[in-house]
Amino acid sequence: MKSLINFHNPKTKLIYLKQKSLFDLFCTSVSVGLHKEAGLWLFSASQTVDMAAAAARIDRGRRSVSLLGTVTGCRATHTAPKSRYDALVVGGGELRGLHCVAAYLQKGGVKTAVLERRHVLGGAAVTEEIFPGFHFSRCSYLLSLLRPHIIRDLELKKHGLKVYLRDPHAFTPMLEDGVRGAPPRSLILGSDLASNQREIGKFSQKDAKVYPEFTAHLEKLAGAIHPLLDSSPVDIPGVTTGSLKKRLSAAKTLMPILKCGLKLGRNVPDFYEILTAPITKILFRWFESEPLRATLATDGVIGAMTSPSNPGSGYVLLHHVMGELEKEKGAWGYVEGGMGGVSQAMARAARSYGVDIFTEKDVEQILVGSDGSAKGVALKDGTEINSKVVLSNATPYVTFRNLTPQAALSSEFIRAVDQIDYTSPVTKINVAVDKLPNFLALPTPDGKPGPHHQCSIHLNCESVEVLETAYKEATNGRPSTRPMLEMTIPSVLDPTLAPPGCHVVSLFTQFTPYHVEGREWTSQDREAFADTVFDWVEQYAPGFKKSVVGRDILSPPDLERIFGLTGGNIFHGSMSLDQLYLARPLPSLSNYRSPIKGLYLCGSGCHPGGGVMGSPGWNAAVTVMADLKSH
Numbered sequence: 001m002k003s004l005i006n007f008h009n010p011k012t013k014l015i016y017l018k019q020k021s022l023f024d025l026f027c028t029s030v031s032v033g034l035h036k037e038a039g040l041w042l043f044s045a046s047q048t049v050d051m052a053a054a055a056a057r058i059d060r061g062r063r064s065v066s067l068l069g070t071v072t073g074c075r076a077t078h079t080a081p082k083s084r085y086d087a088l089v090v091g092g093g094e095l096r097g098l099h100c101v102a103a104y105l106q107k108g109g110v111k112t113a114v115l116e117r118r119h120v121l122g123g124a125a126v127t128e129e130i131f132p133g134f135h136f137s138r139c140s141y142l143l144s145l146l147r148p149h150i151i152r153d154l155e156l157k158k159h160g161l162k163v164y165l166r167d168p169h170a171f172t173p174m175l176e177d178g179v180r181g182a183p184p185r186s187l188i189l190g191s192d193l194a195s196n197q198r199e200i201g202k203f204s205q206k207d208a209k210v211y212p213e214f215t216a217h218l219e220k221l222a223g224a225i226h227p228l229l230d231s232s233p234v235d236i237p238g239v240t241t242g243s244l245k246k247r248l249s250a251a252k253t254l255m256p257i258l259k260c261g262l263k264l265g266r267n268v269p270d271f272y273e274i275l276t277a278p279i280t281k282i283l284f285r286w287f288e289s290e291p292l293r294a295t296l297a298t299d300g301v302i303g304a305m306t307s308p309s310n311p312g313s314g315y316v317l318l319h320h321v322m323g324e325l326e327k328e329k330g331a332w333g334y335v336e337g338g339m340g341g342v343s344q345a346m347a348r349a350a351r352s353y354g355v356d357i358f359t360e361k362d363v364e365q366i367l368v369g370s371d372g373s374a375k376g377v378a379l380k381d382g383t384e385i386n387s388k389v390v391l392s393n394a395t396p397y398v399t400f401r402n403l404t405p406q407a408a409l410s411s412e413f414i415r416a417v418d419q420i421d422y423t424s425p426v427t428k429i430n431v432a433v434d435k436l437p438n439f440l441a442l443p444t445p446d447g448k449p450g451p452h453h454q455c456s457i458h459l460n461c462e463s464v465e466v467l468e469t470a471y472k473e474a475t476n477g478r479p480s481t482r483p484m485l486e487m488t489i490p491s492v493l494d495p496t497l498a499p500p501g502c503h504v505v506s507l508f509t510q511f512t513p514y515h516v517e518g519r520e521w522t523s524q525d526r527e528a529f530a531d532t533v534f535d536w537v538e539q540y541a542p543g544f545k546k547s548v549v550g551r552d553i554l555s556p557p558d559l560e561r562i563f564g565l566t567g568g569n570i571f572h573g574s575m576s577l578d579q580l581y582l583a584r585p586l587p588s589l590s591n592y593r594s595p596i597k598g599l600y601l602c603g604s605g606c607h608p609g610g611g612v613m614g615s616p617g618w619n620a621a622v623t624v625m626a627d628l629k630s631h
Contacts, residue, residue: 081113081358081385087624088377088387089602090363090394090403091116091123100617101391101602101624102357103154103350108625112355113385115377117362117564122343123393124563124570125612131550133499134432137339138552139563139570141488141506142456144323144332145611146342147230150618154349161345162336164493165325167191169332171455172295173441173540174462186441187291188452191328203289214286219329220264221271222322227259229322229608229615232623233582233590274314276577278307280464282314290463297464298484303570303610305423305511307471308464312577319575319609332456334490338497342612366390366399366599368408374598389624393603393617395566395573396420396585404596413588413595420585420605421574422567424556425474425511429530432549434502436489437541447501449492459485459540474511477518479529484510485536502549509533514556514567526553571610572603581607592620593627600624 087110089102105112120126124139143163151157168190176184188199193212201208234257238250264271274282279300283293297308300317307313325331335341347357367375367384376386392399400409400417435447439457444450460466460482470480486508491497497504509529516525530553537544556568565572573585582590585605592600602620604610 081115081356081361081383083384084376084386085113085356086111086387086628087389087391088112088385089114090366090377090390090392090399091118091121100150100154100346100614101393101621102355102617103346103353104618104621105624106350106353106355108621110625110628113387114350114355114357115361115363115379115385116357116359119360120340121347121357121359122340124565125339125343127338127340130430130552131432134502134504134550135338135497136430136504136552137335137490137506138430139428139554139559139565140339140612141490141508142332143335143339143342143612144320144325144330145613146323147614147618148324148327149230150614154346156342156345156349159345159348159352161341163325163333164336164490165328165331165333166454166456166493168195168451168455170295170458171442171452172291172458172461173439174291175539176462183443184441185291186439186452187295188455189295190451191331200289200292203291204287207287207289207292210286211292217267217270218318218321220267221274222318222330224260224263224267224271225318225322225608227256227263228581229613230618231256232592232619233584233607235591236582274318276311277314278309278311279313279317280308282317283308283464290465291461294461294464294467295458297467298458298461298486301425301467301471301484301510302486302508303424303426304575305425305471305474306576307468309468312575315577315580316575319611323611323613334488334493336494336496338490338494339612346614363403365405366392366403366596368405368596368599372408372597374596388628389598389600391600391602391620391624394564395422395569395603396589396601396605397422397566398564399599399601400594404594404599408596410595416586416588421576421579422569423574424514424559424565424568424570425471426556426559426568426570427479427509427512427526427529428554428559429507429509429533430552430554431505431507432498432502432551433505433544433547434549435543435547436492436503437487437505437537437544437547439541441540449489453489453492455488457485457487457489459487460536470511474513477513477515479512479516479525479532480510481532482536483512483529483533485533487537507533507537512555521555521557526555529553529555572605573610575609580609584609592616592623 087105089112091114102112102114126138127135128138129135168188170189172187174184174186185202189196196211197208200211232253235250235253239247261268279297283296287293299320300308300313302320304316321330323330325333351357362380363377364380365378367378369375374390376384377390378384396417397420406414436449436453438444442450442452466482467484470482470484473480488506489503491503512529530551534545559565559568573579579585584590584607589601590607592602592606594600600620602617604616606616608615
């Protein structure tokens with residue numbers, strides 16, 4: 001990972017001068033600083049300083065330069081952890097189960113502490129000031145899947161959560177010559193069906209006619225999943241073994257599946273098909289226009305090392321349309337202040353119930369007693385904290401291969417853990433710009449945001465074949481030469497993220513392998529791929545490259561190292577059919593319990609999977625409280 005500030009840009013100095021922060025004072029006196037976590041050099045534009053003299057100031061300036069990594073997150077508890085808790089939640093790099101499970105446990109009377117290895121809470125859902133004045137959702141960047149009942153239960157709005165809804169929500173510009181001087185065509189989709197039909201009609205009247213029916217069909221299938229999200233998978237051992245009384249009790253776990261089936265009704269075969277089919281099979285049946293097919297297909301591959309023609313990509317699409325915001329089905333929005341705003345709100349809620357939250361508490365090992373049950377954790381500084389139960393929000397691989405004593409696990413189980421798929425296609429690039437991209441397909445020469453600027457902007461989505469080719473290149477160990485790009489510009493709706501007139505741009509790019517032709521990523525590889533991405537953006541929005549103030553490049557290994565995402569996988573494990581529901585992350589782990597009594601999983605590696613959802617934490621908390629009550 002590498003971050004660069006572009007000081008060839010004449011506006012960079014003016015941007016810095018606008019910032020009224022301690023960092024300005026630091027930049028005026030020190031031209032070089034070292035970002036403590038990322039390990040990268042940053043150069044100020046304010047003046048030219050003798051490099052030797054600047055180097056001598058580095059050590060003295062470290063406290064100041066740390067402002068560069070300002071993060072949005074709730075303050076941690078400043079006192080030392082107690083020697084014993086009822087429950088310990090090991091952070092491990094993501095929000096999805098961390099504060100959620102802690103808050104519900106504490107509400108249930110279980111004294112809980114959260115231990116986070118980083119200096120900030122939230123893991124992948126953080127806001128960081130990578131460049132002075134520019135605040136980025138550095139990893140996760142959109143909100144939709146967070147369950148409505150969790151927002152209500154934990155009163156997250158009361159604790160500061162505010163979300164900007166996007167309408168329209170999708171913009172796909174074309175690379176083509178306009179007809180008779182007209183700009184290239186584009187496709188814009190939003191909540192207004194009539195407007196959507198007019199947009200789609202530019203490419204196919206047939207598609208425009210059937211689009212409302214398709215969205216209603218997809219909404220029905222996605223809605224049927226909801227009962228499955230807020231409950232553990234079926235208790236197969238409980239239903240099939242033991243006394244009649246125990247079997248009847250376990251039969252209650254069948255209810256979510258029954259509710260799902262009742263919601264689907266005669267659409268059960270359609271549901272089965274979309275779970276198992278390539279998304280191309282579905283989309284090609286419904287539509288004929290390539291831009292519409294490709295735009296919809298992006299949701300079938302986003303974050304997944306798969307192509308639209310691979311089985312299972314249909315479910316990935318369903319996973320990304322099953323959320324809601326403010327009761328609007330399938331909507332995605334920007335969190336005010338960046339994704340760290342979600343972490344802030346959830347951490348405040350947890351602390352309001354009495355949860356102790358600690359940062360920079362790096363867990364070395366989960367303690368396992370002579371009876372084979374979890375007894376607490378040992379930190380890397382030697383501190384031991386005891387507890388009745390331990391919940392790991394880390395990936396299953398980190399939990400069982402890095403944190404758990406290997407002697408406490410069977411060789412068969414370890415082999416199974418090693419087989420979990422964490423392949424990731426994602427390189428995330430965060431970009432600071434001094435002006436909005438001006439797209440040829442929908443020009444805004446005055447520099448003011450148009451409705452399309454608030455969208456997920458799909459570049460290199462002229463056809464499904466473009467996505468297929470990008471995927472094939474990555475499977476051969478090479479970053480895509482024409483990558484699939486999803487651009488978002490949250491500062492269009494949230495002015496708190498960037499200086500006046502400037503913007504933060506997120507580029508969620510695919511497809512890039514974990515290893516480049518069998519070797520580790522180098523800084524040259526990162527820069528070369530980012531240059532490729534910027535060259536493509538430039539074709540759609542000339543002038544983009546000149547507007548760049550700085551860029552932060554996160555390849556799959558960087559996402560793993562910084563955020564604890566094994567393989568760089570944003571879902572804590574592939575969302576493939578063999579790693580869903582009863583098999584997530586393994587058949588023996590689908591109920592959140594591990595082979596070690598008192599050790600549980602609560603992150604996105606569990607059912608129902610990835611996204612800033614909260615469901616894994618909620619389900620794990622229910623499981624833990626039931627177990628504690630029964631003992």
